Amino acid sequence: MSIEIPKTQKGCIFYENHGEIFYKDIPVPKPKANEILINVKYSGVCHTDxxxxxxxxxxxxxLPLVGGHxxxxxxxxxxxxxxxxxxxxxxxxxxxxxxxxxxxxCQQGAEPNCPDADLSGC
Structure with missing residues (x-):
């Protein structure tokens, strides 16, 4: 199955904390050797965002950061x-x-606070 991947996608992005949030075209990334690229159909924006x-x-x-991870x-x-x-x-x-x-x-069970955490969207 061959899927044509666009060069850009729409995203809500901010460049500074408490700054304006822009809805704009941003590049579609190419997956690294150990990654997959997903055409997102549904995404949540939660309190972490x-x-x-x-x-x-x-x-x-x-920064800059796109919300919805x-x-x-x-x-x-x-x-x-x-x-x-x-x-x-x-x-x-x-x-x-x-x-x-x-x-x-990590040893305390707080892996999201790990300085080396691999976080989607962050």
């Missing part, structure tokens, strides 16, 4: 090392992809 926008999250927020859709591309997904599969996007499991936060 509000914390990121306000800048009151315990982790540094990498939990979603579901269809796999349209995958990196060369991905073996557990195929193009056309349904996939969900969870907020926390991984953490170091060795730092103080």
């Amino acid at each position: 509000l914390h990121a926008w306000h800048g009151d999250w315990p982790l540094d927020v990498k 939990e979603g579901a859709g269809v796999v349209v591309a995958k990196g060369e090392n991905v073996t557990n997904f195929e193009i056309g599969d349904y996939a969900g996007i969870k907020w926390l992809n991984g953490s170091c499991m060795g730092c103080e936060y």
